[in-house]
Amino acid sequence: METACTFKNSQNCFYVFFLIAAPLLLSSCVVIRTAPKIEQPPSAVKSPARPSAKPEIRSAARPSAASRGFRTHIVAPGETLWRISKIYDVPLASIMSTNRVKGDQDLQLGQTLNIPSAKEPEQIITLYPSHKWKYIVVHHSATDEGSSLQFHSYHQNKGWDSVGYHFVIDNGKSGKPDGFIEITPRWLQQLDGAHCKASEMNTKAIGICLVGDFNKSEPTKAQKDSLAFLVKKLQRYYKIHAHKILGHKQVPGSNTECPGKNFPWSWFKKQL
Numbered sequence: 001m002e003t004a005c006t007f008k009n010s011q012n013c014f015y016v017f018f019l020i021a022a023p024l025l026l027s028s029c030v031v032i033r034t035a036p037k038i039e040q041p042p043s044a045v046k047s048p049a050r051p052s053a054k055p056e057i058r059s060a061a062r063p064s065a066a067s068r069g070f071r072t073h074i075v076a077p078g079e080t081l082w083r084i085s086k087i088y089d090v091p092l093a094s095i096m097s098t099n100r101v102k103g104d105q106d107l108q109l110g111q112t113l114n115i116p117s118a119k120e121p122e123q124i125i126t127l128y129p130s131h132k133w134k135y136i137v138v139h140h141s142a143t144d145e146g147s148s149l150q151f152h153s154y155h156q157n158k159g160w161d162s163v164g165y166h167f168v169i170d171n172g173k174s175g176k177p178d179g180f181i182e183i184t185p186r187w188l189q190q191l192d193g194a195h196c197k198a199s200e201m202n203t204k205a206i207g208i209c210l211v212g213d214f215n216k217s218e219p220t221k222a223q224k225d226s227l228a229f230l231v232k233k234l235q236r237y238y239k240i241h242a243h244k245i246l247g248h249k250q251v252p253g254s255n256t257e258c259p260g261k262n263f264p265w266s267w268f269k270k271q272l
């Protein structure tokens with residue numbers, strides 16, 4: 001502060017600082033949203049490497065007998081070295097030295113990282129205290145394959161900041177394992193979605209997209225398992241009633257077949 005301050009008298013300097021800072025401090029007291037339990041740098045790919053606190057929850061445990069081995073990982077939007085190290089249960093330093101990267105700022109979207117001595121990937125799901133999320137809306141991608149990375153560039157071409165969903169559940173055809181839950185920058189930064197304009201769902205609904213065209217096929221078993229796991233965790237944490245967990249086409253005002261005529265509704269409703 002000393003160097004930035006142009007006042008000769010330090011008492012005056014403090015007084016002016018207080019006048020500027022006090023409204024900001026006071027205004028922050030009335031913000032309902034509290035800090036995330038899990039600190040995760042926003043705009044993760046460009047931010048410096050910084051280990052975060054322990055994640056709130058994890059997915060179903062990786063196979064206990066899983067052996068370690070060499071794996072590769074394609075960097076997706078929002079992923080950090082910390083997150084990737086947790087996914088494969090390997091030291092951060094190991095990934096950095098193997099791939100000659102010094103921090104998240106060196107990561108490129110779509111870059112393939114070599115992961116030595118990696119375990120089966122385990123999904124790390126971060127939950128943020130919030131009163132924002134009142135609904136969950138489930139989508140299909142209406143494509144045979146896809147990933148957070150692919151939807152990210154597709155949605156950016158439409159003029160959006162990033163992939164429109166909060167979560168993407170892969171089907172194993174685009175570089176990530178079948179059933180893998182990808183967390184997008186919108187979730188990491190707790191931003192509105194860009195997945196359902198109807199009934200203003202973008203402002204209040206968590207958007208989950210399963211990769212696949214469920215007018216032609218059905219979700220894989222791994223996708224269903226991950227969807228049930230994820231929705232139950234979100235439902236419990238944010239206290240979302242079952243009748244507020246919808247398919248896209250069930251949202252009043254929507255005009256779509258999403259998530260497809262083969263989406264397994266009877267099975268899904270039993271999970272809630």
Ligand SMILES: [Zn+2]
Pocket residue numbers: 138139140195248256258259
């Ligand atoms: Zn949809």
